[in-house]
Amino acid sequence: MGENIQLTPPMGWNSWYCFSEGVSDARIRAIADALVDRGLAAHGWNSVNIDDCWQGERSGKFGALQGNERFPDMKALVDYVHSRGLRFGIYSTPWISTYAGFRGGSTDGGREERLSLPESQRLQSHQVFGRYPGLHELRVDRVGSEWKVGEDILQWAEWGVDFVKMDWNPNDLPTTRRIASELRDCGRDIVLSLSNDAAEADAQELLSLAQLCRISHDIKDQWQSISSIGFDQSRVWHQVMGPGCFPDPDMLQIGAIGIPNTPNPAFLPTRLTLEEQRLQFTLWCILSAPLLLSCDIAGMDESTFRLLTNDELIAIDQDPLVAPPEIRDRGNGIVEYRKTLADGTTAIALFNRADEKRSCRLGEELRGRELWSGEELELCGDFAVAPHSVRLYRTLLPEPKETAFRKAAFNGAYLKRENLATGTF
Structure with missing residues (x-):
């Protein structure tokens, strides 16, 4: 127990874009199996998070939310995920209703029942407020007068939950303080993830209370979405990261991936090109951002697997220093990010936001390794970057003087012996 938990960004899988309203016990178990059996867990992808649509009635010794008909035994599900060596995450909100229309962390003495849909109109029996926008388009208080989040947290701790995403807007400080305090007192370390689109004026305190804080609206699998969210975020957030x-x-x-707010019986390839996927992954890593997948794991193709198991790139995201990047607009669509790493090396990323190939000049006196191709080269000269793509280099540490001297001495002795043998000097 303690304040210092989740010191590097979490890595794992989230159900929202994959299963959305169709998430279930069986599907979560299958994802846990796939993360391990496909080998992703061995590269750090070690958590499985349910994102909404699990909630049923309030009952049990805490009077807390229990799983609905698709989650008949939440404790058994958590235990199964843990048995595969993975962490388990859950979702809630301080509102009466979640975004998908399931029960939230507060009630209002029956008023919400008057706002709920007749059973004949519900898409699922426990989707009581209807699919988004549902209750959210009505002019009513979203937080009920009866606060139940504390009871829910005690239930999550008993189940063995490791991570909770609390989703409402705006992420106000009084509510966040209350949630964080109840999590600290629940008897278990549970990572707190705030969502969504928090105010940058509250950035420092929000990230003193929670380990994660959403800084944007919901992302989409479109170039404009990842480009604007990734590159145009306020530098205020960079100042408070660590x-x-x-x-x-x-x-x-x-x-x-699937389509949010649907049951998602099937999946379609992301609309991002492979270069755009590589760019998003690189940008998130150099920002020390949480790495949360929401794709079909069992059916993952080889190119996606290779992208997500680039250990050298993951190491930048997981670098314990969590240093904010230095950002420089190089013009012509190229943006340069530099990140200091704990071992004294530097990650240098050249991102091309333009629709055409662009070039950028570097003048380093060091060698670097390009982390997508594996090529080692001098970081000096012009570097071409494909449209909507990235080149990522990690500088190579110069050899210690003692090592370099020994190598030089060895080489000199070797050459001297060879010269004596051949009679050449």
Whole structure:
């Protein structure tokens, strides 16, 4: 127990873009199995998070929300995910209704029942307020007079939950303080993720209370969406990031995904090109952002798997220093990001936001390794970058003087012996 939890960005999988309203116990178990069996867990993808649509009635010793008909035994589900060596995350809101229309963390003495849909009009029996916008388009108080989040937190702790996404707007400080306090007192370390679109004026305090804080509206699998959310975020968030404090630009739009607010019986490839997926992954890593997938894991193709298991890139996201990047607009559509890493090296990313190939000149006196191709080269000269793509370099540490001296001495001795043998000097 303690304040210092989740010191590097979380990595894992979230159900929203994959299953949305169709999430279930069986599907969560299948994702846990796929993360392990496909080998992603071995590269750090170690959590499974339910994002909305799990909630049923309030009952049990805490009077807390229980799973609905698709989640008949939440404790057994959490135990299964843990048995695969993974963490388990859940979702809620301080509002009466979640965004998808399920029960939230507050009630209002029956008023919400008058706002709920007749059973004959519900898409699911516990989707009581209807699909988004549902209750949210009505002119009513969204937070009920009876606060139930504390009871729910005690239930999550008993189930063994590791992570909770609390979703409402705006992420106000009084509500966040209350949630954070109840989490600290629940007897279990539970990572708190705030969503969505928090005010930058509250950035410092929000990230002193929560480990993650969403800084944008919901992301989409479109170039304009990832480009604007990734590149145009306020520098205020960069100033407050650090170990255990992660501004969250939302989920990775990589792989085969579904459509939010639908049951998603099938998946379609992301609308991002492979270069755009690579750019998003690189940008999120150099921002030390949470890395949350929401794609079909079992059916993942080889190119997506290779992208998501680039350990050298993941190491930049997971670097313990969590240093904010230095950003420089190089003109002509190129943006340069530089990130200091804990071992003294630097990550240098050249992003091309333009629709055509662009070039950028570097003048480093160091060698670097391009982390997508593996090529080692001098970081000096002109570097071409494809449209909507990125080149990412990690500088190579110069050899210690003692090592360099020994190498030189060895090489000199070797050459001297060879010269004696051949009679050449």
